[in-house]
Amino acid sequence: MKAKVLLSLVLLCGCLAAPQARAGDAAPAAPATPPACELPSYLLSSESQLPKVAEAIKSGKPLEILVIGSRSTTIPASEDASYPARMQAILRDKLPPQETVHVSVEIQSKKTAEEAAATFVKLMEAKRPTLVIWQTGTVDAIRAIDPDDFRGAVTEGVSALQNAGADVVLMNLQYSPRTETMISVPPYLDNMKVVAQEHDVPLFDRFAIMRQWNDQGQFDLFSPSRGPELAKQVHDCLGRALAQFVIDAAHLGPAQQQN
Amino acid sequence: MTIADQVTGTPIAGTAGAKPVDVKPAEAKPRVAAPAISLPAIGERELRLDLFRGLALWLIFIDHLPPSLLTWFTIRNYGFSDATEIFIFISGYTAAFVYGRAMLESGVVIATARILRRVWQIYVAHVFLFTIFLAEISYVATSFENPLYTEEMGIMDFLKQPDVTIVQALLLRFRPVNMDVLPLYIVLMLALPVILWSMKWKPDLTLALSAVLYAVTWEYDLYFSAYPNGFWAFNPLAWQLLFVFGAWCALGGARRMSRILASPVTMWIAIAYIVAAFYVTLTWYVPQLSHLMPKRLEQWMYPIDKTDLDVLRLTHFLALAALTVRFLPRDWPGLTSPWLRPLILCGSHSLEIFCLGVFLAFAGHFILAEISGGAAMHAVISLSGILIMWGVAWVISWYKRVADKSGAKTKNAVGNADMAGGG
Numbered sequence: 001m002k003a004k005v006l007l008s009l010v011l012l013c014g015c016l017a018a019p020q021a022r023a024g025d026a027a028p029a030a031p032a033t034p035p036a037c038e039l040p041s042y043l044l045s046s047e048s049q050l051p052k053v054a055e056a057i058k059s060g061k062p063l064e065i066l067v068i069g070s071r072s073t074t075i076p077a078s079e080d081a082s083y084p085a086r087m088q089a090i091l092r093d094k095l096p097p098q099e100t101v102h103v104s105v106e107i108q109s110k111k112t113a114e115e116a117a118a119t120f121v122k123l124m125e126a127k128r129p130t131l132v133i134w135q136t137g138t139v140d141a142i143r144a145i146d147p148d149d150f151r152g153a154v155t156e157g158v159s160a161l162q163n164a165g166a167d168v169v170l171m172n173l174q175y176s177p178r179t180e181t182m183i184s185v186p187p188y189l190d191n192m193k194v195v196a197q198e199h200d201v202p203l204f205d206r207f208a209i210m211r212q213w214n215d216q217g218q219f220d221l222f223s224p225s226r227g228p229e230l231a232k233q234v235h236d237c238l239g240r241a242l243a244q245f246v247i248d249a250a251h252l253g254p255a256q257q258q259n
Numbered sequence: 260m261t262i263a264d265q266v267t268g269t270p271i272a273g274t275a276g277a278k279p280v281d282v283k284p285a286e287a288k289p290r291v292a293a294p295a296i297s298l299p300a301i302g303e304r305e306l307r308l309d310l311f312r313g314l315a316l317w318l319i320f321i322d323h324l325p326p327s328l329l330t331w332f333t334i335r336n337y338g339f340s341d342a343t344e345i346f347i348f349i350s351g352y353t354a355a356f357v358y359g360r361a362m363l364e365s366g367v368v369i370a371t372a373r374i375l376r377r378v379w380q381i382y383v384a385h386v387f388l389f390t391i392f393l394a395e396i397s398y399v400a401t402s403f404e405n406p407l408y409t410e411e412m413g414i415m416d417f418l419k420q421p422d423v424t425i426v427q428a429l430l431l432r433f434r435p436v437n438m439d440v441l442p443l444y445i446v447l448m449l450a451l452p453v454i455l456w457s458m459k460w461k462p463d464l465t466l467a468l469s470a471v472l473y474a475v476t477w478e479y480d481l482y483f484s485a486y487p488n489g490f491w492a493f494n495p496l497a498w499q500l501l502f503v504f505g506a507w508c509a510l511g512g513a514r515r516m517s518r519i520l521a522s523p524v525t526m527w528i529a530i531a532y533i534v535a536a537f538y539v540t541l542t543w544y545v546p547q548l549s550h551l552m553p554k555r556l557e558q559w560m561y562p563i564d565k566t567d568l569d570v571l572r573l574t575h576f577l578a579l580a581a582l583t584v585r586f587l588p589r590d591w592p593g594l595t596s597p598w599l600r601p602l603i604l605c606g607s608h609s610l611e612i613f614c615l616g617v618f619l620a621f622a623g624h625f626i627l628a629e630i631s632g633g634a635a636m637h638a639v640i641s642l643s644g645i646l647i648m649w650g651v652a653w654v655i656s657w658y659k660r661v662a663d664k665s666g667a668k669t670k671n672a673v674g675n676a677d678m679a680g681g682g
């Protein structure tokens with residue numbers, strides 16, 4: 001009996017607190033991106049569009065986003081600071097307050113694009129997202145998979161996602177200067193670019209973005225530090241950039257200004 | 260040089276003790292001017308070959324460093340082909356010139372033995388570079404634990420079974436990034452005796468067979484498998500075409516093509532193609548332009564495959580070469596200017612300087628990682644790398660000159676027959 005009262009009290013407080021928290025969040029987050037995250041606009045623009053995302057937001061339907069990724073989608077032991085979580089927070093800030101945004105993450109650890117794509121049909125049946133952000137390429141590059149096979153697998157994966165009725169954003173590899181002499185990245189970047197072009201899918205160029213930050217000195221990606229601080233900051237910026245990218249590709253400009 | 264010396268019997272420097280590929284063609288064409296023989300050895304070299312090979316070596320070094328401002332000077336940003344094409348073509352040219360002569364003069368067996376000795380040198384160089392790579396990767400594996408890159412560290416997994424990895428590396432099947440050119444070169448050189456033997460018999464047929472092999476490779480998707488999976492980043496079955504074409508040019512093909520090369524039609528086709536290729540590459544860097552590219556064309560064109568030496572890359576290289584031959588005559592006075600000396604010096608010691616370049620690129624990465632990654636540091640590393648390559652090339656040249664001078668007397672006593680076998 002006591003527990004029940006306590007629970008309802010907690011729930012009540014939660015309901016009251018939530019809108020306040022939301023209002024409180026929106027104010028400081030709106031002004032601008034932190035200087036560390038700044039990027040030239042061409043890195044965040046795409047000619048391809050996200051019609052389903054645009055429609056969902058216009059008609060006030062919930063926006064269900066699925067991030068299909070690998071180990072670089074997360075930060076070990078700091079899930080909340082990883083870029084999908086950050087993107088969710090930023091999208092909730094930037095989109096109209098009545099819009100429900102939910103981001104879920106599907107980690108396909110140590111799977112090549114081909115292995116990941118094989119799971120898509122079932123995955124899409126289970127989740128039914130409006131938008132899928134598919135981050136891939138790293139495992140293929142490490143294992144030196146034939147770039148032609150890789151392109152075939154990405155093509156298949158994108159088709160499967162589109163056939164299941166979702167908008168798709170492709171995300172390429174991380175810029176990892178420390179392993180540059182060991183992993184040959186360019187063929188995988190090029191092939192993802194080709195697939196994105198062929199399927200008219202926006203490509204979030206994580207590689208170029210992170211390289212920009214490193215070159216401009218915003219982040220030192222050579223750092224050998226074992227602490228999670230750098231990873232958290234980079235993921236925060238990636239989450240912001242990705243949110244901005246989705247908003248732009250869905251042509252939600254006016255909605256942005258509501259905040 | 261070898262031939263020139265033999266003709267006159269004068270013991271000119273730079274022949275006997277020199278490594279064969281370093282002995283550059285004195286004259287690609289048979290119309291060897293008689294007075295040229297008495298010139299110092301260096302003046303007889305086909306300097307254009309040295310110049311462009313030197314250039315290719317510098318560009319390969321810069322391309323192996325992380326991208327920077329200097330990267331914008333490398334030709335791969337202005338068209339389809341890059342330094343690798345130059346390197347392989349000139350290697351085919353010089354190898355055929357040197358060993359082709361040897362085959363005519365000393366017979367197939369001796370020439371083959373000399374080629375195999377050269378292959379061994381390249382192989383040892385490759386193993387040496389692999390050792391450095393192992394040291395670097397092991398260091399990174401033990402010292403670098405940034406949680407941002409846990410996934411990328413999966414590349415270190417091979418360290419868990421060094422027995423397999425090292426054996427596969429010795430078999431040329433495990434080839435880390437940036438170490439693809441030497442294995443390709445080894446395989447091409449291994450095939451050289453057969454190529455030369457066949458060229459001696461029917462050069463045009465050999466070239467045709469090479470083109471057929473290239474076509475078959477594309478048609479049936481033939482490749483060299485690699486460890487732990489995948490395939491060679493430069494498919495020797497495709498790249499041999501450029502090597503054989505270089506050999507064919509060296510053994511008289513260039514002369515027979517001279518009328519085609521001199522024709523204005525060829526020139527304009529080459530210019531048009533290079534401009535078109537430049538425009539296409541421009542769309543990679545200026546995305547605003549890409550909507551001007553017809554989708555059809557894009558679908559037909561992409562991806563431009565480096566592994567199998569895409570036809571677009573090959574033709575781009577041929578167009579560049581045609582224009583170079585036309586506008587840069589072999590007696591262009593600029594070739595002897597001190598400004599081009601560093602390039603020519605590097606180009607005339609290609610194996611040593613190539614290996615040095617790969618090593619310097621490793622070292623450059625290391626410094627960028629350990630000390631600082633700024634743009635200034637980057638520029639310093641690129642420039643000092645090139646200066647080191649130049650310096651070492653100079654020292655090698657100097658040493659050869661001195662060694663040849665002191666060795667000249669003995670060599671002369673033994674007789675000239677020794678000279679051709681000096682490789």
